[in-house]
Amino acid sequence: LEAAMRPTQQVRTHAIRMAHENIDKTLKAGEAILAQFDLTRRAEATILRGPHEDLESYLEAVDTLKGISRFFSSNKNFRSSEGILNHVNGLLAKSSLKIEEEFKQLMTTYSKPIEPDRLFDCLPKSLRPSKDDEDENANQSDHPSKGLETAVYKIPTLVPPRILPLMNDIAQQLVQAGNQQSCYKIYRESRGSALESSLRKLGVEKLTKDDVQKMQWEALEAKIGNWIQFMRIAVKLLLTGERKICDQIFEGGNFNKDQCFAEMATNSVVTLLSFGDAVAKSKRSPEKLFVLLDMYEVMRELQPEIEVVFEGKACSEMREAALGLTKRLAQTAQETFADFEEAVEKDASKTIVQDGTVHPLTSYVINYVKFLFDYQSTLKLLFQEFETGNETESQLAVVTTRIMQALQNNLDGKSKQYKDPALTHLFLMNNVHYMVRSVRRSEAKDILGDDWIQRHRRIVQQNANQYKRVAWAKVLQALSVQGAPGSTGSSTPADLNSSGVSRAVIKERFKAFNTQFEELHAKQSLWIVPDQELRESLRLAIAEVLLPAYRSFIKRFGYVTAPITLHDLLLIFGCCAELHPLASIELISRLYHMIAVPELQNYLYFVCPLKHLSFMLTDGVAPKTLYFGEQHFLNL
Incomplete structure (x- = not known):
């Protein structure tokens, strides 16, 4: 009998054990459901209060609601799951709107333009404007970009560091909620407006080629000097700072941050580059060569930062725009250089110096050439832009020699305007001697060489002898x-x-x-x-x-x-x-x-x-x- 009843007892024991397990599971499921209801009530209270009082707690409540939503989505056999899901999703929708408002509020609050003085304080000391700038600008002898290789720029704090993690959390919530476009728009409008306002306060303005063409040279020269300063501030301080903000706000998650940054910065970059383009496309004149070289230099200087700040396919258009401006400036500078050589030889001014002294053209050309040697490294880069060989040093020597020869040819023509042959030779003696003396005392000596100096010293002596012979012949004859x-x-x-x-x-x-x-x-x-x-x-x-x-x-x-x-x-x-x-x-x-x-x-x-x-x-x-x-x- 026992043997016959043993299987029946085992079945009953197994059934009882299963019943107990089911009861335990049911109790645990009930407890879990009750816990979710409790979490829902607490999260709902936080959501209804809004994010202003405690943003971090608010974001935690949103995460809690998302967990509740996932729980009931996976437990749809619970007869009240659909109702609670709808309630939770409704709370999430409300939270998404409030988070968007909070993101906008934060971005607006912490997207104020930077005052120029703050930006100037971030520059290296050598580039900071002083109270005596107006006087100093009138007598600048040093080449402006010397020593900038080791200059230290201090990137300004555009947004408090403690706020950036909160912005990142909100951005992630908005993207997860499917509101990434709203998130990107808020970022673009607030940060883009702040960047444009900062540049406006500095003095950046959008100018066309016609605007540039109408300016007096002194006014244009001043604006070009300002533009060079603005470009350094914009790229090395503002845009570099904005790129870091963008990377931190959209860190992690599935963000299209390169596209966001490109759209945010486009207007400011276009405004900055438009002035450079206008100058490069304006009518060429000899006095513009040095400012063109200054502009070319600063674009070359900023190229590494531009590559980093505007990395990614989305920013390629701005990288190419900056590179295009650099090439246009190089082209215009080279053409202006060639124009200068031609202008020297063809200078047709009828004004002669009655006393046979150094002609204004001579001093102008010599000073021009001497000033060019402050830009030796830049000129070599300029020649490299368009030359296939590596002989940039000899190319500079060839061009300089041609300019000096053009000057001498012009002086020979001007000397023929004198009716007195003695004054003709005195004029040539004075002017060629001025050329030789100036070359000997400048870096042009290394480029033109000793042979050039000795050859032109002989020309000075020949004209001195001719003057002596022609001027004093009648006196000696008496x-x-x-x-x-x-x-x-x-x-x-x-x-x-x-x-x-x-x-x-x-x-x-x-x-x-x-x-x-x-x-x-x-x-x-x-x-x-x-x-x-x-x-x-x-x-x-x-x-x-x-x-x-x-x-x-x-x-x-x-x-x-x-x-x-x-x-x-x-x-x-x-x-x-x-x-x-x-x-x-x-x-x-x-x-x-x-x-x-x-x-x-x-x-x-x-x-x-x-x-x-x-x-x-x-x-x-x-x-x-x-x-x-x-x-x-x-x-x-």
């Missing part, structure tokens, strides 16, 4: 009696001196010498040799030719002239007074007693004309001492 009338046998013996030269001829030559010298003095006292060393060497060269001829003439024929008169003595006194004012009375006394000696009488007679040598070839101010006159008088 001191020669060869071929003069009466120097042959046509005169009577009484009229001839021991050299067989007519006294009348000698007197005529004395008179001619004085006349020629006075005329030369009147004319050349208006001429200028601005370089002191060149001026002194020229004076010495003239003296070395003129004084020996004069002494020789006096030695041979000095006794032929009439005795010195009181008028001559007074002239001598005037000359001596200029030389030695304190010794004038003593000198006049000594000279008066010398009149009895015929040779000294005639020698003294010609001291006065030679005093004019000191006034010739001045630097624009008549000297107070009479160098040649003094030297000649002391030889007495």
Whole structure:
């Protein structure tokens, strides 16, 4: 019987155990359901209060409701599951709207424009504007981008760090709720508006090519300087900061952050680049070359940051726009460089310098070339943009040599406008000497080389010799009696001196010498040799030719002239007074007693004309001492 009943007992035991297990499961399921109801009540209370008081608790309540929704979705056999699901989903819909409002509120509250002073404080000290900027800008000699390689920029805090995680949580909730487009729109509008306002406060404005073309050069130059500063601030500070904010707000989850950032920054980037485009496309002129190089430099400098800030396919259009501007600036700068060379050679200004000094074109071109050498590295990059070879150094030398040759060709043409050949050579001597001296004192020496310097020094010497020959030929001719009338046998013996030269001829030559010298003095006292060393060497060269001829003439024929008169003595006194004012009375006394000696009488007679040598070839101010006159008088 026991054996027969044993299977029946086992079945009953198993049934009882299963019943107990089912009861336990039911109780646990009931407890779980009750717990979900309890969670729902608490979450509902938080949702109804809204996110303003405690955003973190609010977001936790939303997560709780999402868990409840998943629970009842997987337990649809519970007869009240559909009702509770509808209730929970309704709460989630309400929470989504409130979260969106909170996100908008947060973005609006913490998306204020940055004041310019705050941005300037984030710049390296060398780039910060000072109170004396206006004065300093008028006398900037240093190349603006020197030393910027190691400059440190401090990215400003655009949104408090404690707020960014909350924004990220909200953004994730909105995306999970299917409201990503609303989320992206709020971000674009708030951050985009803040960025545009920050740039406006700085002074950024959108200008067209026509706007640029209408500006006076001084105004345009100032705006270009500002634009360079704005570009650095925009890329290195504002856009870099905005990119970090975007990455933190949309960190994790399924966000299209590159597209969001691109759409947010587009208007600001277009405004910034539009000015650069307008300048690059405006009418070319030589003075624009340096600002074009400055603009090209800053775009090259910012290229690495642009690549990082605008990474991703969505931002490719802005990367390409920036790169396109860099290439346009390079192209315009190169064309302007070529225009300058042509403009130098074809400069048709009719204005000539009446005194033979350095022409304004010469100083302009030399200063232009010297300034170019502040941009050597930039010019090499410029040539690399369009050259296939690596000979950028020689390319710069070739272009510089062509500019200098164009200047010399133009000066040769201008020199032909002078009616006086002596002034022609003086003009060329002054200008080529200025070119040589300037090159020797600048970096152009290393580019043009010693051969160029030596070749042009020879040109200076050739023109100095030609000036000396042409200007002083008639004066020296007056001191020669060869071929003069009466120097042959046509005169009577009484009229001839021991050299067989007519006294009348000698007197005529004395008179001619004085006349020629006075005329030369009147004319050349208006001429200028601005370089002191060149001026002194020229004076010495003239003296070395003129004084020996004069002494020789006096030695041979000095006794032929009439005795010195009181008028001559007074002239001598005037000359001596200029030389030695304190010794004038003593000198006049000594000279008066010398009149009895015929040779000294005639020698003294010609001291006065030679005093004019000191006034010739001045630097624009008549000297107070009479160098040649003094030297000649002391030889007495």
